[in-house]
Amino acid sequence: MRCARSMGGQYTRMMAAGLVRAATLVTALVVSISGIVGRGGIVIPHLARMIVGLNFWRVMPVTAPLGNAHRFLDLVLRLHGQGIGILMTTHFPDHALYLRAQTLVLKDKIRWKHGAVEDVIDEASMTELCELPVHIGSIDTRTVCVGGDIA
Structure with missing residues (x-):
């Protein structure tokens, strides 16, 4: 010096x-x-601190689920901006049949089938997916899926 x-x-x-x-x-x-830290990488830890306080051991378990939820909601908003709607269900696909939109079916966390509802959701495909007999029929003006044997 x-x-x-x-x-x-x-x-x-x-x-x-x-x-x-x-x-x-x-x-x-x-x-x-x-890589560049997006706005979620900066906002989510601060949001977690606001929720649970400054204790690091309590902030960390809250940050990960909040970050995943933020990423999922960001994806939904971007898809919505492109005119793509999202319907998630663990039940039979009655809603997709009712909406008559493009359908994406996942099996074992990978893409199984994608396309128009009529091409993706039929009795043979749903029986294979659900591993039980599935019948598709109409009640009044609505198309429904029914799982199991129908007497």
């Missing part, structure tokens, strides 16, 4: 500039490896 001052250098200004350069380099390195 004395040597820098005796030679006319401004030690504190040089140190500050060096620290800024080092911080910029480290930030660029971290972002290049992990």
Whole structure:
């Protein structure tokens, strides 16, 4: 430090500039490896702290489900903006038959069938998916799925 001052250098200004350069380099390195942190990556931990307080051991278990919910809702909003509606059910697909829209059916967490309702939801496909006999019929003006043997 004395040597820098005796030679006319401004030690504190040089140190500050060096620290800024080092911080910029480290930030660029971290972002290049992990990717840009989206608004959810910044907002969700703060929201979790507001809900459970400042205790780290209570914040961490709350942050993950909130982050997943945020990602799912963001996906739903983006799909809605493209004119794609989402209907999720663990029951028979009566609602999809009623809405008559494009249908995506997942089996074992992977895409099983996709397309128009008439092409995706039929008795053979639903019987295979549900592993029990499924019958599709009409009651008044509504199409319904009925699982099991019908006498």
